[in-house]
Amino acid sequence: MIISDKDKRTRRLGLVYSTPMGLWLSLFFMVPLLIIIIYSFLTKGLYGGVELPVTMTAYKQMFNPNFLRVLLRTLWVASLSTLLTIVLALPCGYAMARSKHQTFWLGMVIIPFWTNSLIRVYAWISILSSEGFVNEALKTLGIIKESLSLIYNQGAVITVLIYMYIPFAILPLFTTIDKFDFALLEAARDLGATKPQAIFKVLLPNIRSGIITSVIFTFIPIFGAYTVPLLVGGKDSYLIGNIIVDQVTKTRNWPLASAFSLIITLLSTLGVLWMMTSTARERARLKQQPVKDRDDLQINGTAIIESSLKNSTGGR
Amino acid sequence: MDSNKKTAPPKQNGKKRLVPTQLVSPPTGPQGPYKLPKNQHFSDHRRFGFSNIMLVLVIVFLFAPLIVVIFYSFNESKGMRWTGVSLKWYVQLFMESEALWKAFTNSFIIAISSSIVATVLGSLASIGIKWYKFKSRTYIQIASFLPMVLPEVIIGISMLIFFTAVKIPLGMFTIFVAHTTFNIPFVFLLVSARLDEFDFSIIEAARDLGATERQTLFKVVIPSIMPAIVSSMLMSVTMSLEDFVITFFVSGPGSTTLPLYVYSMIRYGVSPVINSLSLVLILGIMILALSLKRFLKTIAASS
Incomplete structure (x- = not known):
């Protein structure tokens, strides 16, 4: 009796604490998303806004070859910059986690x-601009006479995107690698693995969830990037984010902007679900069913280190 | 590449793969007990190894543009050709940039108000969710997670469409609402992370000693998660001061924030005043990062 009473009380209180935030996010985040879903099935109004007949026009308009080209370009730019970002961020996260x-x-x-x-x-x-630091420096040194065109192209967009989003990759990688037991690497090496083998077969599989998190936290914002392609890209490096914004501010085709937004929202949600399930699976795997190899490795690794500590007088 | 020059492994550890059991049982072979060479414990990591060099290179990559900008803020002339040291861009920044400081004030008002509201709502909710079990928990968790992963453009546009649909005029208030919305998830995550480490037997102890629910909350729970609350609030202030994309959509006439102002400066004629402004902002961030030194790890885990 007493327990159930107490339960009821705490239940109500939990709701009291969480309701303000729940309401705020529902009203200012979930409702706007719902409105976007509805708008995407409506007709474009004459002066912006939307009108009633329910149609699929917006979704049909998405298959315009121009938009498809931009979509493909966005996929390409986002994939390439995410890949480069992760490749750069992995050693950084590792070095940071091992640093004192x-x-x-x-x-x-x-x-x-x-x-x-x-x-x-x-x-x-x-x-990068034509009278920017690099060009002026090269001219002063007499290496070039005419300015190189370094900006307003896809290369500039990718460089700046990597620059902007590499911290998003380094931070989760650092957090995951920091929890990794480095004795496992030691053990793998002692068991005869080469350095690359130790990294690819022991380290990377164990920090999989961190890698997926950082891929998602770089890919999604880059996929929706707006400012960078606008300011350092040319017309040929516009991304899907720029198309959406143009639909809102210039063409005033709100249904089309909503449809694009909806697709990106769905893609992002899928990505996040993938991230969450893989993290959950990994946790479950580590908790309930310790993989045999890993366990063996850990036992052996610890044994080696213990014995070596016992045997050698001076450690590091 | 993979030859370990520094440690020179013992011969029995060479190319031949050792069977694990040989190692677990105390190996007292003809060579005596198995010994690791002295500095091989945890020493696969070398000071000038690949990963350390990469880290330094990436940090240089991250700082180089900022340093260039700061350097040229002391340049006498407008362009990137060095003509002499001058503080005139700082004079212009502090003395002759009324519109900029107006924008800065706007940014500051919004940052403070939205971070206070976000911190209160987010902290309370994370206490509620960690502490109790109730039905709409999952919904609230998803709602608090999604804004962090959606591209900013989408959040901005959905809010613009929402405010237009319910006929709220765009201005300071809508910016405040938008900033609070994107700040809440970070507060929620940071405080939740701190609550994960919280020893709940303390709460039971407080209750057993006769503390009421409210006393427990204000005298036990909140003081002990105060560091997380403060750091999440400072983070909210930073993110609010920094945001451009979402603000761009929900701002109206007369509600220019600092990033919006910088944007217009970039778009319509670059002025070296931005260079001097950069130094001021970077110094501010450095002070903030220093004061948050203790929480950098938690912040890393939640961003």
């Missing part, structure tokens, strides 16, 4: 990360 000065390195990643994004884009503009 973790806080220092975290600060070094976080300070540029928190700096106003427009200031960072502006910094790149002043470096």
